[in-house]
Structure formats: C-alpha cells, structure tokens
Amino acid sequence: xADASPMVxxxxxxxxxxxxxxxxxxxxxxxxxxxGEFAAIVGPSGSGKSTLLNLIGALDKPxxxxxxxxxxxxxxxDDEGLARLRRQYIGFIFQFHYLLPDFTAxxxxxxxxxxxxxxxxxxxxxxxxxxxxxVGLKDRINNRATDLSGGQQQRxxxxxxxxxxxxxxxxxxxxxxLDTQTGSEIFRTMRDFNEQDGTTFLLVTHDPRFAxxxxxxxSVVDGRIAEDRAVLHPSQ
Amino acid sequence: MPFExxxxxxxxxxxxxxxxxxxxxxxxxxxxxxxxxSLIGGVQAGLIERIIGSLPHITLEPxxxxxxxxxxxxxxxxxxxxxxxxxxSGLVEEKISDWKSLxxxxxxxxxxxxxxxxxxxxxxxxxxTSVQPITFHGIEPLRANRITDLNKSMREGTYxxxxxxxxIGVSLAKExxxxxxxxxxxRSGRGRETIFTVTGIFDVGIEEINLRSFYISLTNAxxxxxxxxxxxxxxxxxxxxxxxxxxxxxxxxxxxxxxxSWMRQQKEFxxxxxxxxxxxxxxxFFMMLAVAFGIASVLVVSVVQKSRxxxxxxxxxxxxxxxxxxxVIQGLLTGLIGSLVGSIIGSALCWALAQIPxxxxxxxGSLFPMKLEAIYIVQSVVSAMLVGVFASLAxxxxxxxxxxxxxxxxG
Ligand SMILES: Nc1ncnc2c1ncn2[C@@H]1O[C@H](COP(=O)(O)OP(=O)(O)OP(=O)(O)O)[C@@H](O)[C@H]1O
Ligand SMILES: [Mg+2]
Numbered sequence: 001x002a003d004a005s006p007m008v009x010x011x012x013x014x015x016x017x018x019x020x021x022x023x024x025x026x027x028x029x030x031x032x033x034x035x036g037e038f039a040a041i042v043g044p045s046g047s048g049k050s051t052l053l054n055l056i057g058a059l060d061k062p063x064x065x066x067x068x069x070x071x072x073x074x075x076x077x078d079d080e081g082l083a084r085l086r087r088q089y090i091g092f093i094f095q096f097h098y099l100l101p102d103f104t105a106x107x108x109x110x111x112x113x114x115x116x117x118x119x120x121x122x123x124x125x126x127x128x129x130x131x132x133x134x135v136g137l138k139d140r141i142n143n144r145a146t147d148l149s150g151g152q153q154q155r156x157x158x159x160x161x162x163x164x165x166x167x168x169x170x171x172x173x174x175x176x177x178l179d180t181q182t183g184s185e186i187f188r189t190m191r192d193f194n195e196q197d198g199t200t201f202l203l204v205t206h207d208p209r210f211a212x213x214x215x216x217x218x219s220v221v222d223g224r225i226a227e228d229r230a231v232l233h234p235s236q
Numbered sequence: 237m238p239f240e241x242x243x244x245x246x247x248x249x250x251x252x253x254x255x256x257x258x259x260x261x262x263x264x265x266x267x268x269x270x271x272x273x274s275l276i277g278g279v280q281a282g283l284i285e286r287i288i289g290s291l292p293h294i295t296l297e298p299x300x301x302x303x304x305x306x307x308x309x310x311x312x313x314x315x316x317x318x319x320x321x322x323x324x325s326g327l328v329e330e331k332i333s334d335w336k337s338l339x340x341x342x343x344x345x346x347x348x349x350x351x352x353x354x355x356x357x358x359x360x361x362x363x364x365t366s367v368q369p370i371t372f373h374g375i376e377p378l379r380a381n382r383i384t385d386l387n388k389s390m391r392e393g394t395y396x397x398x399x400x401x402x403x404i405g406v407s408l409a410k411e412x413x414x415x416x417x418x419x420x421x422x423r424s425g426r427g428r429e430t431i432f433t434v435t436g437i438f439d440v441g442i443e444e445i446n447l448r449s450f451y452i453s454l455t456n457a458x459x460x461x462x463x464x465x466x467x468x469x470x471x472x473x474x475x476x477x478x479x480x481x482x483x484x485x486x487x488x489x490x491x492x493x494x495x496x497s498w499m500r501q502q503k504e505f506x507x508x509x510x511x512x513x514x515x516x517x518x519x520x521f522f523m524m525l526a527v528a529f530g531i532a533s534v535l536v537v538s539v540v541q542k543s544r545x546x547x548x549x550x551x552x553x554x555x556x557x558x559x560x561x562x563x564v565i566q567g568l569l570t571g572l573i574g575s576l577v578g579s580i581i582g583s584a585l586c587w588a589l590a591q592i593p594x595x596x597x598x599x600x601g602s603l604f605p606m607k608l609e610a611i612y613i614v615q616s617v618v619s620a621m622l623v624g625v626f627a628s629l630a631x632x633x634x635x636x637x638x639x640x641x642x643x644x645x646x647g
Binding site: 050054057059060079080083084085086087088090092094098100101102103111112114115116118119 | 237238239242243246247249250544545547548549550551552553554555556558640641644645
C-alpha cells in the first residue's frame with residue numbers, strides 16, 4: 001500500500017521565515033514525484049530551491065500545506081518521527097560533500113546503518129562495499145574521508161545517501177563545487193543508480209546541461225513553481 | 237559497538253591536543269583531591285591514634301546511686317512539720333555484679349573489639365614520711381592491653397601484675413625515688429593495706445597517668461577496695477571509632493549501667509576532627525567543580541567544532557538521544573580517563589611525600605603522614621565520571637538542539 005503511493009506529494013506548501021520580520025520564501029507549492037523519477041529543480045539563486053528540498057527532506061517544517069513522503073504526512077510527525085522517516089526513506093547529498101572527516105570512506109557509507117541501529121550487519125557491510133565499488137572507489141574504502149579528492153568525496157556521499165536502499169535521494173547542487181568533467185561523472189553515477197535500481201532522485205542544479213539530461217525539470221522562481229515540464233530525450 | 241560510543245571515541249581521538257589537555261586538567265584536579273584526602277586522612281589518623289588510641293572508646297560504669305528515702309517519721313496529714321530520713325550518700329558501694337556474664341555478652345557483641353573489666357579506686361602509697369595519693373587500677377592484663385597497650389610504654393622492667401606485682405608510672409617512681417624490684421606499702425580508701433613489688437615502670441606521656449595510675453591485678457584491687465566478686469568499670473574498644481555513640485546508646489538501653497562514649501567525653505577533639513573532615517570535603521568539592529567547568533568548556537567548544545557533522549548525522553535521521561549521548565559519553569570518558577591518570581599521579585605524589593623523613597618526636601616517621609586509601613581513588617573516579625556526565629549535559633543539549641538546516645546552509 002505504502003509502496004503504491006507517490007514518492008513525494010506537495011499540497012499547497014508555503015514557507016515563511018522569521019517571527020518578527022517575516023519573509024515569505026515559498027508560495028503554494030503543488031506537485032508530486034512518482035517513484036523512479038529523476039527530476040531537476042532549477043531556478044535563480046535565492047528562489048527557494050534549497051528551502052523546498054529541505055521541506056521534502058523533513059529537515060524543515062512548512063508554514064502551511066502538506067508534505068507527504070511515501071504516503072506519510074509529515075505534519076503528523078514529531079521530531080523523532082521525522083528522524084525515523086529520514087532514516088527510512090531519504091538520502092541527502094550536499095554541495096560541500098559533508099562527509100564525516102573523522103571516519104574512513106567505508107565508515108561514512110556505513111553511517112546510516114549505525115544511525116539506524118548501531119553496528120551494521122555483515123550484509124550491510126557487503127552492501128556498503130558494493131556501493132563503493134559502484135561509485136568506483138573500491139580501493140579507497142579505508143581512506144580517511146579527508147584524504148579523498150572533492151570528486152571522490154562526492155562519490156562517497158552518493159554511496160552513503162544510497163546505503164540502506166533509500167528510495168528517495170535529495171541532492172542540493174551536488175556538482176556545484178566540482179569541475180565540469182568531475183561534475184559530469186558524478187551526474188552519470190547518480191543517473192546509473194536511478195536507471196538500474198529505480199531510485200528516485202530530486203536534484204537541485206544550476207547547470208542546464210544536467211537539467212536537460214533528467215526526466216523532468218521543475219523551475220522555481222521567486223518562491224513559486226514557474227514551470228514543471230517533462231524532458232524529452234531524442235533516443236526515446 | 238554502539239553508534240554513540242563509536243562516534244564519541246572517534247571525536248575523542250581526533251580531538252588530539254584538546255583531548256590530552258582536558259584529560260590532564262582533570263588529572264591534576266583528581267590528583268590534588270586524592271593528595272589532600274590522603275594528607276588530611278593521615279594527619280587525622282595520627283591525631284586519633286595519639287588522642288584516642290590509648291583510651292577506651294566506651295566505658296561502662298555503675299549508675300550513681302541516688303540516696304534512698306528510708307521512711308517518713310511523721311505523716312504529713314497530722315502535722316505541719318515534715319521530717320524524713322534519707323540514706324547517706326556514699327554508703328552504698330557503686331559496683332557491677334554478675335560481671336562475668338556481662339563481659340561474655342560484650343565479647344559477643346558485634347562492633348566491639350576489646351572488653352576489659354576493671355576495678356578502680358583511690359588509695360595511697362606510703363613511703364617513709366611521704367604519702368602519695370594514687371588510683372588503683374585492677375586489671376586483667378591480656379584484656380587491658382587491648383584497650384591501652386602498656387607494653388609499648390614500658391620504660392623499665394616488664395608489664396607484670398601477677399601475684400603482688402605492680403606497675404607504676406615514671407612520675408610516681410621519681411617522686412618516691414623508687415626503682416625496679418622495690419617494695420611499696422599501699423593503703424586503700426577502705427583502709428586495707430598491701431605491699432606490692434614494682435616490676436615495671438611506664439611512661440604514657442600523660443603526667444596525670446604517670447603520677448597517679450597504679451596497676452595491679454583485678455583480684456588484688458577487689459580485695460583492697462572491698463569489692464570481692466564485683467568490678468566497677470568495663471572499658472571497650474569499637475571497631476569503628478565514630479560508631480562509638482551508636483554502640484554506647486545501644487548498650488545503655490541493654491544494661492542499667494552508665495555508658496560513656498569517647499565522642500561525648502572528647503567533644504572538642506571530635507569537633508576538631510569533624511572540622512578537618514569538613515574542610516577536606518570542601519576542598520574536594522571545589523576541585524570537582526573546577527573539573528566540571530573544565531570538561532564543560534571543552535565540550536562547548538567541541539559542539540561548535542562538530543556542529544556541521546552533527547547536522548549531517550541529524551539529516552541521516554540520528555535520534556536526539558543519540559546526539560546527546562555522543563557528548564555525554566565524551567564527558568564520561570574525560571572524567572574516567574582523567575581520574576585514572578589523576579589517581580596514578582596522586583598516588584605517586586603521596587608515596588613520594590611519605591618518603592620525606594621527619595621527626596615525629598618519639599618514633600621515626602615521615603614529615604607528611606600520608607594515608608592513601610583505596611576508597612579515595614574509588615570515590616575520585618566515580619565522582620569524576622559523574623561530574624563528566626553532569627558537565628556534558630548542557631553542551632550535549634546544545635548539540636541535540638542544533639538545527640541541521642542552519643549548519644548545512646551556512647556550514
Ligand atoms: N533561516 C532563514 N531565515 C530567513 N530567510 C531565509 C532563511 N533561510 C533562507 N532564507 C531566505 O530564503 C530565500 C530562499 O533561500 P534558498 O536557500 O532556498 O534559495 P536557493 O534557491 O537554494 O538559492 P541558491 O541557489 O543560492 O542556493 C532566500 O532569500 C534566503 O535568504
Ligand atoms: Mg540553495
């Protein structure tokens with residue numbers, strides 16, 4: 001039943017920051033994301049893309065409207081409930097890699113398991129190693145996170161976001177800090193996971209080249225959805 | 237390994253110099269605390285040994301007999317004049333009868349380590365023209381030794397009160413110009429006379445005892461003081477000296493004797509000891525407070541340093557409890573390791589200072605009479621761990637409340 005419901009539903013979602021001086025950042029956002037979609041969120045700086053992504057990721061609470069992840073309404077959950085929901089469904093990839101510097105690459109990928117239930121099982125360690133292999137870092141698993149290049153760190157971050165077979169990956173400008181070549185590789189890696197495993201990706205990007213390689217582009221302008229269109233691929 | 241412990245340990249290790257310095261700070265605090273406790277404990281033990289060591293902890297005496305009315309001469313209804321006769325005080329001898337079973341009972345009483353029945357009473361030594369007032373102490377030497385070990389205080393001869401032997405103090409010997417083996421004529425307050433042979437001369441360092449106390453066998457004292465079959469005192473030692481009051485009260489309720497505890501007899505000394513204990517605790521309390529502030533301030537810094545990582549962990553769905561625990565464990569570890577290192581430093585310090593020789597007047601001792609007890613170390617380690625946890629609570633709560641959106645946006 002839960003699996004049949006859409007991955008993300010946004011219904012009349014708005015966001016206002018501040019108490020005394022209120023700044024409205026998002027207005028009446030409505031859309032849904034089906035399972036297995038690979039969608040880009042684009043828009044000018046300050047338009048509210050990160051805010052939107054944080055609301056979907058249950059890191060932030062909407063001022064009005066309803067966010068539903070895999071059928072679960074976030075409004076009904078307390079902080080512990082939201083944390084549980086993140087453990088269960090959501091993997092994050094941030095612009096500045098954000099690996100845990102005191103741990104090795106493999107430990108970083110295992111971290112979601114630790115967070116969920118302490119020591120990971122043998123199968124989970126196998127899964128983490130396999131993910132490291134799929135992002136092309138099989139021989140770097142015992143490197144300290146800080147000893148990896150930016151691109152390598154971002155690959156580890158992708159593996160970490162996917163660990164535990166998270167159905168929804170939210171990536172906020174994952175290539176924003178990388179050179180074009182490395183950025184393309186990272187993009188390709190995510191696309192592969194989407195195509196092979198059916199993982200849903202929501203990807204904030206400034207790069208129109210990447211946006212055009214997704215299935216769908218949601219444009220946010222001044223806190224509203226200005227455009228929501230499917231991308232047609234010539235090969236299809 | 238639990239997730240929180242794993243992360244805490246890793247942060248602890250990656251803290252490097254910061255971790256080492258915090259642990260050192262805690263160690264210094266703990267070692268001083270152990271050192272102070274040992275020093276005050278040692279000084280106190282020395283004082284107690286000197287003041288209380290040769291005294292009974294509890295004494296049992298017969299109740300002072302209240303003179304009994306012997307009957308009215310005139311009945312008050314018939315006359316305005318009221319006459320009555322009362323027993324003269326001092327006529328009735330104050331004594332403990334059936335004392336052998338009482339001693340047997342006290343021997344079995346828990347918390348009591350020594351029981352010594354005694355007969356004491358006034359008398360005189362008559363030597364030529366001089367008459368010296370003395371106090372006869374009739375004792376059973378084996379039992380009496382466990383209250384006051386006269387053997388340790390013997391200056392000359394041996395501690396032997398068998399037959400008509402007696403043991404006297406140096407001051408009395410000097411006063412009367414007496415040497416070992418001399419014979420002494422004595423008379424009791426009851427007018428009975430006996431001649432004793434001096435077999436030993438002691439010096440307990442207290443003039444009153446050196447001059448007045450005259451030790452003889454229990455049987456001789458009973459004869460001299462007209463108390464055959466009776467005694468008039470029992471002296472006790474307790475295993476724990478500060479339980480003397482409790483045991484005394486218990487014995488007071490069990491017997492109809494007057495029970496005195498050293499704690500009530502030596503009130504000033506007791507309050508001096510208690511003041512020392514109090515200042516010891518106060519110093520250690522403030523030491524712990526300093527340790528707490530040290531741990532807390534380092535953890536506050538650590539929370540700021542790690543806020544980005546805390547945000548990441550939260551975005552992964554880490555529970556509030558887990559984030560709190562990560563920092564509480566760090567506080568606990570700092571307390572634990574710091575106090576273990578501090579215990580080693582403190583113990584070494586105690587040992588080193590105990591090696592410095594000092595003149596303890598009579599016996600050779602060290603300048604610092606350190607008394608290091610395992611309980612100080614256990615107390616220090618446990619309290620440092622508690623303090624570590626306590627100190628970590630505020631920083632941990634701060635970490636738990638961090639908003640991941642903030643740290644990720646501005647991280
Ligand atoms: N905590 C906050 N308090 C007040 N205003 C905020 C807060 N967070 C974000 N904003 C404002 O909300 C607006 C949208 O911010 P957001 O980070 O979502 O934009 P963005 O589209 O991700 O921009 P960029 O492309 O630069 O990352 C901005 O004007 C920002 O200043
Ligand atoms: Mg943004």
